[in-house]
Amino acid sequence: MEPFKEVFNLKSISKMAEHLGARQCGFDQEGFVTFATEGLSELELKQRSERITEALYEFLPDDFCHAAEILLAILHPDENISISDQGTSDKGVSGWLVMPMCHYVALHGTEHFHLSMELLKEMTKRSSSEFAIRYFLLSAPEETMAEILTWADDENYHVRRLASEGSRPRLPWAMQLPDFIKDPAPLLPLLEKLRDDPEEYVRRSVANNLNDIAKDHPDLVADIARKWMKGASKERQKLVRHACRTLIKSGHKKCLEALGYKDAQVELVDFNVLTPSVTFGKGLEFEVTMASECDEDQALILDFVVHHRKANGDTSPKVFKWKTFNLAAGERHNASKRHSIKPITTRKYYPGLHQVEIIANGKSLGVRDFELVMEQVCA
Numbered sequence: 001m002e003p004f005k006e007v008f009n010l011k012s013i014s015k016m017a018e019h020l021g022a023r024q025c026g027f028d029q030e031g032f033v034t035f036a037t038e039g040l041s042e043l044e045l046k047q048r049s050e051r052i053t054e055a056l057y058e059f060l061p062d063d064f065c066h067a068a069e070i071l072l073a074i075l076h077p078d079e080n081i082s083i084s085d086q087g088t089s090d091k092g093v094s095g096w097l098v099m100p101m102c103h104y105v106a107l108h109g110t111e112h113f114h115l116s117m118e119l120l121k122e123m124t125k126r127s128s129s130e131f132a133i134r135y136f137l138l139s140a141p142e143e144t145m146a147e148i149l150t151w152a153d154d155e156n157y158h159v160r161r162l163a164s165e166g167s168r169p170r171l172p173w174a175m176q177l178p179d180f181i182k183d184p185a186p187l188l189p190l191l192e193k194l195r196d197d198p199e200e201y202v203r204r205s206v207a208n209n210l211n212d213i214a215k216d217h218p219d220l221v222a223d224i225a226r227k228w229m230k231g232a233s234k235e236r237q238k239l240v241r242h243a244c245r246t247l248i249k250s251g252h253k254k255c256l257e258a259l260g261y262k263d264a265q266v267e268l269v270d271f272n273v274l275t276p277s278v279t280f281g282k283g284l285e286f287e288v289t290m291a292s293e294c295d296e297d298q299a300l301i302l303d304f305v306v307h308h309r310k311a312n313g314d315t316s317p318k319v320f321k322w323k324t325f326n327l328a329a330g331e332r333h334n335a336s337k338r339h340s341i342k343p344i345t346t347r348k349y350y351p352g353l354h355q356v357e358i359i360a361n362g363k364s365l366g367v368r369d370f371e372l373v374m375e376q377v378c379a
Contacts, residue, residue: 300326303320356370
């Protein structure tokens with residue numbers, strides 16, 4: 001399977017150049033392709049996109065308004081392209097190649113606010129302008145937020161999703177929005193508008209926006225969860241649970257109560273680590289038996305925490321979602337789990353003593369040790 005960065009390759013960039021050449025008299029297609037593909041094999045996804053943005057700046061007219069006309073004209077004519085079908089064709093540009101076009105608008109369109117908003121709105125229908133819109137939220141926050149609020153009522157679901165996704169305070173791989181991190185109040189009317197959107201793609205973005213807010217304002221999101229859960233449809237309930245995932249993992253009591261989860265009244269009868277010695281690349285296996293200590297049924301969220309050993313010998317906890325279930329009064333519940341411990345890009349593993357902990361509704365039930373063994377590779 002070829003690397004994902006190959007969405008920006010000689011073929012796709014050449015196709016973009018063809019569309020640009022068809023819309024701009026005298027456009028240097030060969031020069032554009034040569035510039036955009038120089039050293040391409042050594043560049044990663046984002047770097048490739050930035051190189052194409054640089055090529056657009058070099059070969060499009062200096063006048064932004066003229067350049068904007070060309071970029072608008074080369075977009076794929078279909079507005080409601082599904083994410084899975086996006087790609088540049090003979091009809092026009094869509095999909096990942098829109099990303100460097102959005103970045104061009106972000107870098108060079110701040111002096112032409114309304115034209116830039118029109119461009120990003122049209123571009124997001126063929127891909128997503130979620131990174132580019134943040135430049136305008138930083139440079140002209142009130143103006144941009146007013147525009148985004150109107151997008152929440154747009155008939156195109158890509159545009160509605162952009163309103164939420166582009167305004168996330170802590171959108172991954174993007175610039176943070178410090179004003180919204182400090183005070184998310186301007187976002188709340190927008191999220192209220194979109195909470196019952198007919199498209200799950202949009203509702204999931206609302207949940208992600210709230211999850212961002214929860215990292216800095218947990219009580220606020222717990223209050224929103226309580227409010228939104230009253231008379232909520234199944235779709236909205238799913239949204240709220242996803243929005244509260246960070247708070248659930250941290251055992252935020254107010255949030256758990258808003259979702260209908262009280263203090264867990266359970267006893268951990270048995271907790272056995274079946275693999276007391278885990279070879280790196282294999283799996284940690286454990287099983288638990290818990291018994292109700294309550295005279296009524298309980299809704300339980302069962303999670304587990306792996307306390308990873310660090311280089312200095314301390315441990316760092318990582319919470320993993322496990323299961324949700326109802327435990328009847330006086331009932332016992334058995335559960336088993338296999339958790340892979342293998343190479344990942346976001347964590348460096350160290351050999352030695354680790355721990356696994358069981359959590360029910362944010363309450364620790366018990367901790368057990370296991371040893372991680374790193375096999376040496378023979379030269």
